[in-house]
Amino acid sequence: MSGSPRGKAPQMAIRRLSMYYRTLAALREQGVESISSEHLSALTGSTAAQVRRDLAYFGSFGRRGVGYEVHSLQTHVQKILGIGEGWPMALIGVGNLGSALLAYDGFPRQGFRIVEAFDSDPRRVGTVIRDVVVKPMDQIKETIQARHIVMALLAVPAKAAQGVTEQLVAAGVRCLLNFAPVTLKVPPHVHLASVDLSIEVEYLSYVLRESVAEGQAAEGACSDVLRALSG
Amino acid sequence: MSGSPRGKAPQMAIRRLSMYYRTLAALREQGVESISSEHLSALTGSTAAQVRRDLAYFGSFGRRGVGYEVHSLQTHVQKILGIGEGWPMALIGVGNLGSALLAYDGFPRQGFRIVEAFDSDPRRVGTVIRDVVVKPMDQIKETIQARHIVMALLAVPAKAAQGVTEQLVAAGVRCLLNFAPVTLKVPPHVHLASVDLSIEVEYLSYVLRESVAEGQAAEGACSDVLRALSG
DNA sequence: TAGATTGTTAATCGATTAACAATC
DNA sequence: TAGATTGTTAATCGATTAACAATC
Numbered sequence: 001m002s003g004s005p006r007g008k009a010p011q012m013a014i015r016r017l018s019m020y021y022r023t024l025a026a027l028r029e030q031g032v033e034s035i036s037s038e039h040l041s042a043l044t045g046s047t048a049a050q051v052r053r054d055l056a057y058f059g060s061f062g063r064r065g066v067g068y069e070v071h072s073l074q075t076h077v078q079k080i081l082g083i084g085e086g087w088p089m090a091l092i093g094v095g096n097l098g099s100a101l102l103a104y105d106g107f108p109r110q111g112f113r114i115v116e117a118f119d120s121d122p123r124r125v126g127t128v129i130r131d132v133v134v135k136p137m138d139q140i141k142e143t144i145q146a147r148h149i150v151m152a153l154l155a156v157p158a159k160a161a162q163g164v165t166e167q168l169v170a171a172g173v174r175c176l177l178n179f180a181p182v183t184l185k186v187p188p189h190v191h192l193a194s195v196d197l198s199i200e201v202e203y204l205s206y207v208l209r210e211s212v213a214e215g216q217a218a219e220g221a222c223s224d225v226l227r228a229l230s231g
Numbered sequence: 232m233s234g235s236p237r238g239k240a241p242q243m244a245i246r247r248l249s250m251y252y253r254t255l256a257a258l259r260e261q262g263v264e265s266i267s268s269e270h271l272s273a274l275t276g277s278t279a280a281q282v283r284r285d286l287a288y289f290g291s292f293g294r295r296g297v298g299y300e301v302h303s304l305q306t307h308v309q310k311i312l313g314i315g316e317g318w319p320m321a322l323i324g325v326g327n328l329g330s331a332l333l334a335y336d337g338f339p340r341q342g343f344r345i346v347e348a349f350d351s352d353p354r355r356v357g358t359v360i361r362d363v364v365v366k367p368m369d370q371i372k373e374t375i376q377a378r379h380i381v382m383a384l385l386a387v388p389a390k391a392a393q394g395v396t397e398q399l400v401a402a403g404v405r406c407l408l409n410f411a412p413v414t415l416k417v418p419p420h421v422h423l424a425s426v427d428l429s430i431e432v433e434y435l436s437y438v439l440r441e442s443v444a445e446g447q448a449a450e451g452a453c454s455d456v457l458r459a460l461s462g
Numbered sequence: 463t464a465g466a467t468t469g470t471t472a473a474t475c476g477a478t479t480a481a482c483a484a485t486c
Numbered sequence: 487t488a489g490a491t492t493g494t495t496a497a498t499c500g501a502t503t504a505a506c507a508a509t510c
Contacts, residue, residue, distance in 0.1 A: 010477060014437050018430040022412060036491065045414045048491090049479055056493060064492040065486035082436040089432075096331035103327040106412050106429045112436075151435060174442075175435040177428075181253060181337055183276045191438045193431045197408075198337045199249040200424045201320075204382060204406040205313040205343075206245050207422045211405075241501060267467065279467090280503055287469060295468040296510035 009057035016054050017077055019044040024074035036067040084111035090149045090173070092164050093156035094119040094127075094134050097179055101153055102130045114153070116143050120160070137167070144171040151175040158182045240288035247285050248308055250275040255305035267298040315342035321380045321404070323395050324387035325350040325358075325365050328410055332384055333361045345384070347374050351391070368398070375402040382406040389413045 023043045027035060037051040044051075055061055061076050062068040078084055089107070091098055091114045101107075102114055117132045118140055119125060125136045135143060143149075152173045156164050161180035168176065169190055178184055178194045186192050254274045258266060268282040275282075286292055292307050293299040309315055320338070322329055322345045332338075333345055348363045349371055350356060356367045366374060375383075383404045387395050392411035399407065400421055409415055409425045417423050 008476095011434070012477080014434050015430050017437075018427075018433045019414065021433070022429065023414075038491085043414065045416075047479075049481095052491090052493065053478075060493060062492055063486060064484065065490050067491065080437065081433045082440045083433060087436060096334040100327035100331040101428075104428060107432065110429050110433065112432050150439065151432070175439050177431050177435060183250065183254075183274065185276075189442070191435055191442070193435050195426055195428070195431060196249075197332075197335060197426070198253065198341050199246050200408050200426060201338065201343050201382070202249045202252070202312045202314060202341065203242070203245050204408060204422055204424050205318060206248075206311065208381065208406050209313045211420070211422070239500095243501080269467085278503075280505095283467090283469065284502075291469060293468055294510060295508065296466050298467065 007057060009054070013054040013057060014081070016044065016046055016050065017081060019046070020051065020054070021074065021077045021081060021083065024070055024077065027070050028074060032070055034067050035070055035073075037062070040068070087112050087151055088115040088147060088149050089113065090115070090140075090144055090152040090168075091117040091132075092119075092137075092140070092152060092154050092168070093160075094124050094129065095155065098153075098155040099129060101155060101179075102132060112151070115147065116149065118143075120156075137164075140164075140167050141171040144168070144173060149173065152177070154178045154180060154184075156180060238288060240285070244285040244288060245312070247275065247277055247281065248312060250277070251282065251285070252305065252308045252312060252314065255301055255308065258301050259305060263301055265298050266301055266304075268293070271299070318343050318382055319346040319378060319380050320344065321346070321371075321375055321383045321399075322348040322363075323350075323368075323371070323383060323385050323399070324391075325355050325360065326386065329384075329386040330360060332386060333363060343382070346378065347380065349374075351387075368395075371395075371398050372402040375399070375404060380404065383408070385409045385411060385415075387411060 020040060023040065024035075027043075037048040040046075041048045041051045046054075052062075055073075058080050059076070061073050089112055091101055094102070094117050098117070098119070102117065107113065114130075114132060117129065117134045118137050119134050120137045122136075124134050127134050144152075150173060152168050152175070154161060154164060154168075154176055158180045161178065161182045162184060165176065165178075165184050165186060169186060174189065175191045176184070176186065176193070178192060179196075181196055181198050184192060184194075251271060254271065255266075258274075268279040271277075272279045272282045277285075286304075289311050290307070292304050320343055322332055325333070325348050329348070329350070333348065338344065345361075345363060348360065348365045349368055350365050351368045353367075355365050358365050374380075381404060383399050383406070385392060385395060385399075385407060389411045392409065392413050393415060396407065396409075396415050396417060400417060405420065406422045407415070407417065407424070409423060410427075412427055412429050415423060415425075
């Protein structure tokens, strides 16, 4: 059974499974029928040992001496991750970022659809974006409960995020993907993931300075950086 | 010196430093002058030991028996991360997501500004968004070199991402924040971070199913999920 | 001094890597 | 059989946690 872990898979292993899944889907489109852990790791920036280890948390899906059958492995990973069940999602906040999320075609392609959108701005309420009618915030609870929505994307300003989160939790949401640059507090039964642009950019800023300090940079590229660094 | 690590800080420690920084900035606005590792950890979802350990990679910024002076600690963390130096960034791809990134006020607030934008669509070239004129792709190299830009945000379709990356690397870019759902190949002196929405959503999908399977859910909330899961 | 809190070391925990027997 | 590649175990590596001496 795909769904019964042997031991506990690290969070990072799950994220790598997503990459394997995407790559397997692409391979299938190209008509590739079989693949080795070595090759799959090269395509995903992982290592062969890691690919096999990650999969082994959930079962054995390959054949020794042969490799993995692309279609079969893709199906297994899909089941492990719960993709393709048509998970309905709610979007809160239809500003620039929220609109971009509504338009993002990666979600429907993986079986996740934004079926409801909410905003506190009366000028946005009632507008239709990608077939979704923007509703006012006070309809969050009844809508989410009526449609049995358990996943929500939070694209509201930082100051509003915690308040909206509490509304969503009260409405029964179990998974929250937060885009606001704040640390949200949620009860233990609610799962939280965050996309934090400042953290990503600041991390790059740090590693850049570190690599320059260590003199790891290639000469050509380095001169540019040093010029930039020295203003 | 803030910039000279004792031992090597884990990647996750750097990301936590970003959270500390943001929280310290907020505390300062509220007029709070002093804080303990215990309190700071509560505000950032970390632990007190972790806060002290993370900071200790870079120096000792507090006073035993007293705690940390908010302003001073903020300044130290700012220097460690390289924030506030006015890093200029380039944005490639001005679709829905790219436009949202141009409008994102978290970047300028932390000292990172998008100063150039590029797109392959002639209808977008020449338009002005937030004071930035969208330029055609064939001007990437000369513009980036002329302005000594070392950081770029990649918001192009998955199929175009690797090609654009190679142009950016050839132009001297050292840090890349990728939003396209692909595994990019970059030379070792180029630093890469990725924001991958599918991975985040699929991770939540996985932990949701896992928690339901383990029966960890509270009864009330659970009934909703089970109803959703069983269609 | 007594109480508080840091900075740092040692102990624990967990994840990755390497190696190899199993097997196609 | 010989060559290839998995699944799994053991060894390594690294990060987190706990504890406490230093010190305000």
